[in-house]
Amino acid sequence: xxxxxxxxxxxxxxxxxxxxxxxxxxxSIMLVAQPILFLLLFVYVFGGTMGAxxxxxxxxxxxxxxxxxxxxxxLIMTVASVALGTxxxxxxxxxTGIIARFRTMDIAxxxxxxxxxxxAVIKTGFAVVIVTxxxxxxxxxxxxxxxxxxxxxxxxxxxxxxLTWLTVGMGLAADSVETASNxxxxxxxxxxxxxxxxxxxxxxxxxxxxxxxxxxxxxxxTLRALLTGAPTGSDxxxxxxxxxxxxxxxxxxxxxxxxxxxxx
Amino acid sequence: xxxxxxxxxxxxxxxxxxxxxxxxxxDLTVPEGTVYALLGxxxxxxxxxVNILSTLLTPGAGEIRVAGFDVRRxxxxxxxxxGVTGQFSAIDELLTGRENLRLMADLAxxxxxxxxxxxxxxxxxxxxxxxxxxxxxxxSGGMKRRLDxxxxxxxxxxxxxxxxxxxxxxxxxxxxxxxxxxEQVADGVTVLLTTQYLDEADHLADRIGxxxxxxxVAEGTAxxxxxxxxxxxxxxxxxxxxxxxxxxAAHPDATTDAEALTLQVPNDGSVAxxxxxxxxxxxxxxxxxxxxxxxxxxxxLALTGxxxxxxxxxxxxx
Numbered sequence: 001x002x003x004x005x006x007x008x009x010x011x012x013x014x015x016x017x018x019x020x021x022x023x024x025x026x027x028s029i030m031l032v033a034q035p036i037l038f039l040l041l042f043v044y045v046f047g048g049t050m051g052a053x054x055x056x057x058x059x060x061x062x063x064x065x066x067x068x069x070x071x072x073x074x075l076i077m078t079v080a081s082v083a084l085g086t087x088x089x090x091x092x093x094x095x096t097g098i099i100a101r102f103r104t105m106d107i108a109x110x111x112x113x114x115x116x117x118x119x120a121v122i123k124t125g126f127a128v129v130i131v132t133x134x135x136x137x138x139x140x141x142x143x144x145x146x147x148x149x150x151x152x153x154x155x156x157x158x159x160x161x162x163l164t165w166l167t168v169g170m171g172l173a174a175d176s177v178e179t180a181s182n183x184x185x186x187x188x189x190x191x192x193x194x195x196x197x198x199x200x201x202x203x204x205x206x207x208x209x210x211x212x213x214x215x216x217x218x219x220x221x222t223l224r225a226l227l228t229g230a231p232t233g234s235d236x237x238x239x240x241x242x243x244x245x246x247x248x249x250x251x252x253x254x255x256x257x258x259x260x261x262x263x264x
Numbered sequence: 265x266x267x268x269x270x271x272x273x274x275x276x277x278x279x280x281x282x283x284x285x286x287x288x289x290x291d292l293t294v295p296e297g298t299v300y301a302l303l304g305x306x307x308x309x310x311x312x313x314v315n316i317l318s319t320l321l322t323p324g325a326g327e328i329r330v331a332g333f334d335v336r337r338x339x340x341x342x343x344x345x346x347g348v349t350g351q352f353s354a355i356d357e358l359l360t361g362r363e364n365l366r367l368m369a370d371l372a373x374x375x376x377x378x379x380x381x382x383x384x385x386x387x388x389x390x391x392x393x394x395x396x397x398x399x400x401x402x403x404s405g406g407m408k409r410r411l412d413x414x415x416x417x418x419x420x421x422x423x424x425x426x427x428x429x430x431x432x433x434x435x436x437x438x439x440x441x442x443x444x445x446x447e448q449v450a451d452g453v454t455v456l457l458t459t460q461y462l463d464e465a466d467h468l469a470d471r472i473g474x475x476x477x478x479x480x481v482a483e484g485t486a487x488x489x490x491x492x493x494x495x496x497x498x499x500x501x502x503x504x505x506x507x508x509x510x511x512x513a514a515h516p517d518a519t520t521d522a523e524a525l526t527l528q529v530p531n532d533g534s535v536a537x538x539x540x541x542x543x544x545x546x547x548x549x550x551x552x553x554x555x556x557x558x559x560x561x562x563x564x565l566a567l568t569g570x571x572x573x574x575x576x577x578x579x580x581x582x
Contacts, residue, residue: 104346
C-alpha cells in the first residue's frame with residue numbers, strides 16, 4: 001500500500017507545502033533578499049577593483065565583466081539560501097501536531113519529506129528567476145544559446161534538489177528550530193571559498209586546494225560555462241556527480257531520521 | 265479479521281524509559297463497537313497507552329493487537345484501520361479548515377468526488393461551514409478540536425483513539441463532542457478514550473479501566489466501579505471554628521479545611537448516610553451544605569488508597 005501511493009501522497013504533501021509558501025511569504029522574501037544584497041555589494045562596492053584583476057582581460061576588466069564572473073555564484077547562493085530556509089521550515093513543521101497525525105496514518109511516510117523537497121525546488125525556481133532578473137537589470141548579457149540556458153536551468157534544479165535533501169536532513173536532525181537555522185549556514189560560507197567571487201589561482205596553497213576540490217567549484221564553473229557559451233569540460237561530470245552523491249546521502253539520511261519510531 | 269475478534273487486545277504491556285517505568289503490565293480487551301475509557305490522573309500512563317496502540321511508540325513488552333494486526337509487525341494494517349485525535353491539536357494551522365479536511369481526504373486516497381463530498385459533510389456536521397475558508401490559526405479551542413475530530417473521522421476509521429478529547433473545552437463543546445462520539449458508536453465504530461473525568465467516562469463508556477502509576481487498578485462498567493466507590497461526600501461549611509471542631513470530632517473519617525471552615529464527610533449516597541451527617545447539625549451553625557457525587561478523587565481514594573494528585577509512578581510498589 002505504502003509504495004503504491006507514494007507518488008499520490010507526495011503530490012498531496014507538495015500541495016500542502018505550496019500552500020504554506022503562499023501563506024507565509026515573508027520567509028521566502030528574506031531568502032531572496034540575501035543573494036540580491038550580495039550581488040549589489042559585490043558589483044557596486046568591489047566590482048570596479050575586482051573586475052580589473054580578472055584573468056583574460058589583461059587588466060582592462062571592469063564592473064560589468066565582474067558581474068558576468070559572479071552571476072553563477074550568486075545564482076548558486078540563491079539556491080543555498082532557499083535550502084537554508086527549508087531546514088528551518090522542516091524543523092518548524094516537525095514541532096507541529098499534524099506530523100504525529102501523519103505518523104498514525106497509512107501513507108507513504110517519506111511523502112512528508114518529498115513534499116518539502118519538491119515544494120522547496122519550486123520555491124528555488126521562483127527565487128532564481130527573481131535573482132536572474134536582477135542580474136540582467138544590472139547589465140548582464142549572455143552569449144549562451146538555448147542549449148546553454150536549458151542546461152543551466154537543469155543544473156540549478158539538480159543543485160536545488162540535492163542541497164534541499166541535505167537541509168531537510170539538517171532540519172530533522174536539529175533539536176530546535178534555532179539549531180536548524182544555524183547548521184546550514186556553512187552553505188552560505190562555502191561559495192566564498194570557491195571559484196564564485198575570485199579565481200581559485202589567487203588563493204594561497206591549502207585554501208586553494210580546498211576551493212578547487214569542494215563541490216561548489218565545479219557547479220559554479222559548469223554554470224559559468226553554460227551561461228557564457230563556453231565548453232563545460234570535465235566540470236560538468238564532476239558537478240553532476242556531486243549532485244547525485246549529495247542527493248543520495250541527504251535522502252538516505254533524512255529518510256532514516258524521519259522513519260525511526262521516536263523512543264519517547 | 266472476523267466479527268468475533270476484539271478491536272483491541274493488550275496483554276502484559278510494559279514501557280519504560282531507563283529505570284523509569286511508565287506502564288507496568290497492562291492487560292485490556294475492547295470488543296468491536298464498544299467504548300472503553302481509560303480513566304486516570306496526569307502521569308498515569310494514559311497517553312503512553314494510546315501512543316503505543318496507534319503505532320507512535322514501540323512497546324517495551326507485551327502482545328498488542330489492534331484491529332487484528334500486531335502493532336510491531338503489521339503497523340501499516342493498524343494505521344489503515346485507526347483514527348487518532350490526540351491531546352494536542354493535530355491540525356495544520358496555516359491551512360484553512362476546508363484545506364485541512366481535504367488534505368486528510370486525499371491522504372485517505374478518496375477519489376476526487378468522494379473527497380469533495382466528504383469535506384462538505386464534515387464541515388456541516390462539525391459546524392465549521394462559516395469558518396471553512398479561514399486559517400485554522402484563527403479558530404477557537406472548541407473549533408480546533410472539532411476540526412481535529414473531523415480530520416480523524418473523514419476517512420471513516422473503524423477504530424478511533426481519543427486522548428483527553430474534552431480537556432480544556434467549555435461545557436457546551438464537551439457535550440457536542442460527546443454527541444459525536446455516540447454517533448460514531450451507533451455506526452459500529454470502536455472507541456478508546458482517555459479522560460481525567462469520571463462523569464465523561466460514565467456518560468460515554470461501556471467499560472472503564474482505572475489507570476494508576478502504569479497499572480490498571482480496577483476495571484468494569486461505570487455501575488460496577490461506582491459500587492466500589494462511596495457515593496461521594498457531603499460538604500458542610502460552618503459559621504465558626506468551634507462548630508467545625510465539634511462536627512469534626514463527631515465524624516473521624518471526615519477531612520477538615522479549617523480556613524474555609526469546611527468539613528467533607530464521605531457519604532455512600534444513601535438517605536440513611538446523609539441523615540447521619542445531618543443529625544447534629546443546626547441551621548444557625550451551617551453556612552452552606554452540598555452533596556457531591558463521586559468524582560475522580562473519590563474513585564482514586566477508594567481504589568488506590570491515595571488521592572489522584574499524589575499518584576506518581578515512583579510511589580507504586582513494583
